[in-house]
Amino acid sequence: MYITCLDLEGVLVPEIWIAFADAVGIPELRRTTRDEPDYDKLMKYRIDILKQHGLGLKEIQATIEKIDPLPGAKEFLDELRANCQTIIISDTFDQFAGPLMKKLGLPTIFCNTLEVAPNGEITGYKMRCEKSKLTTVKALQSIGYETIASGDSFNDLGMIQASKAGYLFRSTESIIKEYPQFPAFTEYSELLNAIKKEISK
Numbered sequence: 001m002y003i004t005c006l007d008l009e010g011v012l013v014p015e016i017w018i019a020f021a022d023a024v025g026i027p028e029l030r031r032t033t034r035d036e037p038d039y040d041k042l043m044k045y046r047i048d049i050l051k052q053h054g055l056g057l058k059e060i061q062a063t064i065e066k067i068d069p070l071p072g073a074k075e076f077l078d079e080l081r082a083n084c085q086t087i088i089i090s091d092t093f094d095q096f097a098g099p100l101m102k103k104l105g106l107p108t109i110f111c112n113t114l115e116v117a118p119n120g121e122i123t124g125y126k127m128r129c130e131k132s133k134l135t136t137v138k139a140l141q142s143i144g145y146e147t148i149a150s151g152d153s154f155n156d157l158g159m160i161q162a163s164k165a166g167y168l169f170r171s172t173e174s175i176i177k178e179y180p181q182f183p184a185f186t187e188y189s190e191l192l193n194a195i196k197k198e199i200s201k
Contacts, residue, residue, distance in 0.1 A: 002199045003140055004080060005133070005159055007151030008090035008109065010034070011169050012073040013100050016092060017046065020063045026053060034172050037154035039091060043125055056120035057095055064096055069103050076188035077104055084148075084199050087140075089133045091155055093125065110136055134158030148195055165198040167191060 009015045009032070021029035028049055036042040050056065080086050088109040090097065095114050101107060112132065115124035129135045137147045137159040149156070149163040152171040160166030160182055168176055168184040169191055176184045185191045 001085075001145050002164075003085040003087060003145040003147055004195055005087050005089050005137055005140070005147055005149045005163070006077075007133075007153065007156045007169075008088050008092055008097070008100070008111075010152040011070075011150065012077065012088070012104060013069050014067055016060070016064060016067065016096055019067055020060050023063045024053070024055065024059065033091065033153040033155045034175070039155055047122055047124065050122055057114065057116050057122055058120045060096065060122075061099075064099055067100065069100070072188045074104050076192055077107060080192060080195065081107065083196060085145075087136075089136050089159065091127075091132065131158060134162055137162050148198055150191060150195075165194070167194055 015032050018030045090111045092111050093114045097109055097111050112127050114122050117123050140147055147163040148165045149159040150167040150169045166182050168182050170186055
């Protein structure tokens with residue numbers, strides 16, 4: 001029994017923080033897990049910048065409402081879910097994910113949550129569990145599933161390495177070069193075919 005675990009941002013939807021950075025004109029917020037492997041360090045950096053500029057959850061959600069899935073993402077996800085149980089495992093937050101999940105046909109997502117003050121200021125965040133992507137994959141394996149995983153960033157490598165089959169998707173040249181053992185795809189058709197081939201073994 002297989003279950004496929006997918007990253008969200010960069011794989012199915014554009015990077016939320018990059019879209020927000022462009023919308024508000026703060027290039028420092030374009031930094032993502034592709035650039036910074038330490039997620040806690042990255043989030044503290046983001047929260048500090050938001051505070052400096054007086055920006056909060058409302059402003060980010062206004063940008064998210066305008067974000068659409070990447071071209072072909074919903075069709076890919078629909079076909080994948082018809083062939084295999086699928087979960088999106090993301091380091092994004094409940095407060096960000098809702099509108100995007102509606103546009104993707106309401107797939108299952110495991111993510112984290114933001115700590116938000118009454119005035120909308122983002123004051124911190126809570127991870128669902130430590131090393132959430134790797135921990136989730138291992139938990140699924142512990143209840144009898146073989147996992148297949150795909151993502152684009154440093155924080156996806158744990159679940160990719162721990163899975164029976166793992167693929168990089170639209171990743172950076174540096175990550176692809178550093179982890180040549182993982183097939184790297186740029187098209188949904190390639191990723192879908194690789195997953196179908198694996199589950200048909």
